[in-house]
Amino acid sequence: MEKVIILTGRELGYQVVKALGKQGIGSIVIYGHERDEIAQYSRYAVESHKLPRFFDETGLVMDLLMRKADKWRGTMIIPTSDHGVKFLADNRDSLSDHYIVPTPGPDLIDTIVNKKSLYALARDIGIAVPGIHCPRSMDELNMLKGNITFPCLLKPGLGHLFSSRFDFKMMEIYSYDDLVRNYINLTQDFTHDEFNMMICDIIPGPDSKQMVQYVSYIDQSGELLASMTSRKMRQDPPRYGQGRIAKSEKVAGVDEQSRKLLSELGYRGFSEIEWKYDPRDGSYKLIEINPRFIFYIGLCVACGINFPYIQYADLVLNKKVRVDSFRENVYWIHEYKDVLHTVLNHRMETLSFWDYARPYLGKKSLAILDLKDMRPFYEQWRQHGTNMLRKWRS
Known part of the structure; x- marks a missing residue:
């Protein structure tokens, strides 16, 4: 059986495992977290290896990969987290002697994950970005006092480091x-x-109406094999968070800019570019690039573009899989997160009953629930249910 290696098997990892499994490709899951590591339970996972907190001690996963190099030689390693991307980029040269590594090298990844450098590059080629300030001393901050409009965001340029320390992505500042x-x-x-x-x-306005995504795969020869656009409908947490409902939709105005940016970077492989529409000047502004599969990758598969398989065909089979269109108006729903935040945050979101219900009534793809692969869904709800019961009792 053909195989890949999945670094971390949480919700995204499971969706990748499932997308490849349905093409007859098994997954070796390397995981470290306790919560939501559900990919190991999939019928498509042929092996699993637990390395507690292995991205805090990257030597652990490197040791495992080197010990298994003869057995796993030629297998593609797929990162499903920002830490996995950084690990593969930093170790690309040594790992490439034994494995197929889809992640670009460290110089390109550092440019992409550091929003300060990414925004500078984007501005240089005429792509709009949010206004930012990066003071490096109290004197510099004081000099900016009259130029900052409140509320503003205080956010990290290196989000993957920040998220490993804190349980929020950014702060909204009012004074x-x-x-x-x-x-x-x-x-x-x-x-x-x-x-x-x-x-x-x-950027004023709700993300549910103005945040859009462009996802694509560019093969090693530089040919665009597939692309699609989508809109983030609801988030976890509601204001600034990860999508829990997304919808496929043709979005005018981002394809050309996205391709221009990827061309300037010399980017190859899968990427997601996130944009937010700014009603003040009528432009889409760059928010970030994700150089890995994204949380709603199941939406892409449901819309007819199996990006994990396109990547596998390109890098392992040396075959081009082209997809010229995608299904529109398909919803992707993360079942647990949407139910939880609908209950906890419905007053904050100010959505009507029909706004909440609409994704469930139309064409849809569920993130975890699969009647042919039930155990990951069961394990996720069991874990969260047990945790909630424990907190309630305490």
């Missing part, structure tokens, strides 16, 4: 005193800014 206090705390009084903190303009 200059609040900004100073939090900036000093997060940069250790400007002495150690490990996250490359940025003050970022807030």
Whole structure:
């Protein structure tokens, strides 16, 4: 049986395992977290290896890959987290002697994951980005005082490092005193800014109407094999978070900009580019690039574009799989997250009953539930149910 290696088997990892499994490709799942590591339970997982907190000690996963190099030689390693991307990029040269590594090298990945450098490159080629400030001292911050509009966002340029330390992605700041206090705390009084903190303009308007995504696969010869666009409908958490409902939709105005940016980067492989429409000037502004499969990859598969298999065919089989169109108006639903946040945050979201119900009534793809592969769904709900019961009892 043909196989791939999956680094971390949470919800995204499981969707990749399932997309490849239905093409007859098994998965070796390497995982470390306790919660939501559900890919190991899939019928398409042929092996699983637990390395607790292995991205905190990357030597553990490297040791495993080197010990298994003879047995797994020529197998493709697929990252399903930002830490996995960084690990593969940093170790690309040594791993490529034994494995197929789809992740670009460290120079390109560093440019992409560091929003400060990414925004600078985008501006240089005429692509709109949110307004940002990056003070590196208290004097520089004071000089900006009259140029910052509140509320604003305080967010990390290096999100993958920030998310491993904190359980939120960014902070909404309402006053200059609040900004100073939090900036000093997060940069250790400007002495150690490990996250490359940025003050970022807030683009007005709800993400559910204005946040869109362009996803694509460019093969090793530079040919665009497939692409599609989608819209983020609901998030976890509601204001600034990961999508829990997404919808396939043709979005005018982002294809050309996305291809221009990827061309400038010399990018190959799968990527997702996130944009937000700014009603103040009528432009889509670049938010970020994800150089890995994204949380709603199941939506792409449901719309007729199996990106994990397109990547496998390109890099392992040396075969081009082209897809020229995608199904529109298909919803992707993360069942657990949508139910949870609908119950907890419906007042904050101010959505009607029909707004909540519409994705469930139309064409849809469920993130986890699969009647032919039930155990991952069962394990996720069992884990969360047990945790909620434990908290309730305490």
